[in-house]
Amino acid sequence: MTTPRRRTMIPFALLAVLVIASAITAWLSNNSAATSAPGPEGVPVLNVPVLAPSGSAGGAPVDGVTCRTIGQEKVTYHVHVLVSIYVNGQRERLPAGIGVTAPSVTTGSGPTTFVDVGLHDCLYWLHTHANDGVIHVEAPAKGHFTLGQFFDIWGQPLTSDRVGPTVGRVVVFENGVRYATDPRAVPLLAGGVLQIDVGSPTVAFNPITFRVTGLCGAGTTSCVSKPS
Numbered sequence: 001m002t003t004p005r006r007r008t009m010i011p012f013a014l015l016a017v018l019v020i021a022s023a024i025t026a027w028l029s030n031n032s033a034a035t036s037a038p039g040p041e042g043v044p045v046l047n048v049p050v051l052a053p054s055g056s057a058g059g060a061p062v063d064g065v066t067c068r069t070i071g072q073e074k075v076t077y078h079v080h081v082l083v084s085i086y087v088n089g090q091r092e093r094l095p096a097g098i099g100v101t102a103p104s105v106t107t108g109s110g111p112t113t114f115v116d117v118g119l120h121d122c123l124y125w126l127h128t129h130a131n132d133g134v135i136h137v138e139a140p141a142k143g144h145f146t147l148g149q150f151f152d153i154w155g156q157p158l159t160s161d162r163v164g165p166t167v168g169r170v171v172v173f174e175n176g177v178r179y180a181t182d183p184r185a186v187p188l189l190a191g192g193v194l195q196i197d198v199g200s201p202t203v204a205f206n207p208i209t210f211r212v213t214g215l216c217g218a219g220t221t222s223c224v225s226k227p228s
Helices: 002-030 147-154
Strands: 077-087 090-092 105-107 114-116 134-139 170-174 177-179 193-198
Parallel strands (some): 077 193
16 A cells, blocks of 8 residues: 555655746746846946946936036035846846946946946936946035936936836835835935836845945046945
């Protein structure tokens, strides 16, 4: 009588293994962001799709934020905000070069790409230099800057049911706290970690510790010495 029991247990064991393997495969698929490479700012660059291209900022003021050349730029307030994006549970990222007008200066390639302002173009106070999801706030004075301003500079929509080209229910977490009002009003806080979920499912907040080092862009002498 023991032999039949053993024979019936084997398929169940195999089924359990298959279920576990399937779960692991799904986890790896949904967390492809675990594959990363060192970025030029000391923050890992994730091997995930870009939500939308950086676009071509025109240089005109946007929501009270101006674009300044190297000669005009005066930075007394420089902080960093890390943005994570999940589209229908899958990780995507911000591109380098948001808020940098053409012709910009690009060094490196792939994960090491760094986009900066040239001699004849200008840089908005809110911008990205690398593909690491870090927003730089480099302003002439401390102020109240928002996620909506950043998306307007990017030229991408941000509403309660749309993030860039993706449509769906939008949930924003800031430093682990779910933001209950208009996502455009989310403030860009020094050292803040923002997570934007669009579509379904809503991914639980993923706490991330980061620090910007290395290249820092025009208008500053050291990213490390500035608050991050």
